[in-house]
Amino acid sequence: MRKFWEQDILQNIIVIEFLKRGADILAQNDGAILVRDRLSGVICLSANDESSAADALEACGDYDLLLLSQPLMFGYVHKKYNLVCERPCFQGVYTKGNPLPLKGDLKIAVADDKELEKIIATYEFADPEGLKKAQKRGMLFAAHTDGQFCGYIGEHEEGSMGMLHVFPEFRGRGYAYELESFMINKKLSEGSTPYCHIIYDNAVSLSLQKKLGLEIAAQYIFWAHKKDEQ
16 A cells, blocks of 8 residues: 555545554555544545445444545445535645745734634634634644734644635735745644645635645545534
8 A cells, every 4th residue: 555655645645644643544455544643533545446445444333524535435435424525625735845935025923812713703614623723733823914914824633734814905915825835834844745625616726726836636535524514
């Protein structure tokens, strides 16, 4: 399986990064691996054939949330485990290893409690507890220009970059590029490979990732969850 991961780092970056973080290997065979991230509890499946993947999935009796590194098992987990995914994602990976230059237009620091309140109120996919955890880990950042709070970015608990948001009145100035450049450099400084997930119909975000130099995996990844979960 290591050879399989190395042949397609873009598709398998989640498993690679989970294992670097000390993930538990729940099951593995010649064609699949099932791992659980210790920090977030997220379970990820990476596989190159359906039979191997099905065998690996037997390691757990049921799943509330399952991250699929390839789309080949989505129909199977939908039928067997009653999991759904409304919005597949592109996966972008920064493979260059070199920090990006920063213009220095923004003052970026870990969000304080007042800034956290505004982030919770404005982030499209707001998960208050998740955002609070990111702040506590020191991985939720607020940006200021001329003393004004203009945007934010962070790291999701499972390790992907996200939460990128620039307030409307500050858009068009390159701040999203600067914020994500900062986040990429932060991840690199910690020995991680920066990666992110872009909802399939978010053309603006996809364009930004390419501009920053992230490479896009050939296939969608799926966050598959129970029907009654959001």
